[in-house]
Amino acid sequence: DGGITQSPKYLFRKEGQNVTLSCEQNLNHDAMYWYRQDPGQGLRLIYYSQIVNDFQKGDIAEGYSVSREKKESFPLTVTSAQKNPTAFYLCASTPGSGNTIYFGEGSWLTVV
Amino acid sequence: EDQVTQSPEALRLQEGESSSLNCSYTVSGLRGLFWYRQDPGKGPEFLFTLYSAGEEKEKERLKATLTKKESFLHITAPKPEDSATYLCAVLGHSGTYKYIFGTGTRLKVLA
Numbered sequence: 001d002g003g004i005t006q007s008p009k010y011l012f013r014k015e016g017q018n019v020t021l022s023c024e025q026n027l028n029h030d031a032m033y034w035y036r037q038d039p040g041q042g043l044r045l046i047y048y049s050q051i052v053n054d055f056q057k058g059d060i061a062e063g064y065s066v067s068r069e070k071k072e073s074f075p076l077t078v079t080s081a082q083k084n085p086t087a088f089y090l091c092a093s094t095p096g097s098g099n100t101i102y103f104g105e106g107s108w109l110t111v112v
Numbered sequence: 113e114d115q116v117t118q119s120p121e122a123l124r125l126q127e128g129e130s131s132s133l134n135c136s137y138t139v140s141g142l143r144g145l146f147w148y149r150q151d152p153g154k155g156p157e158f159l160f161t162l163y164s165a166g167e168e169k170e171k172e173r174l175k176a177t178l179t180k181k182e183s184f185l186h187i188t189a190p191k192p193e194d195s196a197t198y199l200c201a202v203l204g205h206s207g208t209y210k211y212i213f214g215t216g217t218r219l220k221v222l223a
Contacts, residue, residue, distance in 0.1 A: 033211075042199075048209050099144075102158055103158075105154055
């Protein structure tokens with residue numbers, strides 16, 4: 001089935017560690033996104049990528065990094081510089097500009 | 113600045129009690145308005161895309177409508193399985209890839 005796969009579903013991180021969240025899509029979509037969702041807040045954009053080997057910062061990029069080496073993959077690294085990383089992270093994709101955005105099932109990150 | 117406000121924040125309905133959720137938006141040139149359903153601990157599930165004022169779309173017990181300032185998600189004769197958070201998002205001409213999301217309406221349908 002076509003879709004967006006995020007892994008792992010649950011991840012625990014010790015303070016000072018970097019962690020990487022995986023996002024893979026087989027929809028042949030050009031654009032991919034990472035959002036953060038906190039209780040009572042709308043989704044906030046971390047990074048997005050329109051094409052391979054290119055990405056742009058969103059509204060809350062500090063403490064995060066991404067790469068886009070393949071069209072189907074857009075991993076997100078949460079670095080130790082991110083002060084409050086405990087959240088629900090959503091990966092999404094669109095065929096291109098102005099289209100419906102589709103989401104993966106999300107990854108929960110907890111700092112312990 | 114593009115903005116989306118959803119109301120109410122939470123809504124409790126009896127099974128069969130129809131109601132509407134509101135999504136008010138401010139955007140410089142609407143390219144699309146999107147409705148999603150989100151269950152706890154899961155990613156948003158796409159419901160509808162609306163592009164221009166006057167447009168309507170239906171799916172089972174749900175109907176989405178759009179005006180120049182707001183969108184409504186009408187729920188007819190809801191069932192307990194319709195309980196979820198419903199999210200609205202807009203995309204304007206000012207940000208090609210910048211989707212603006214509301215904070216959602218938490219719907220609870222009681223049997």
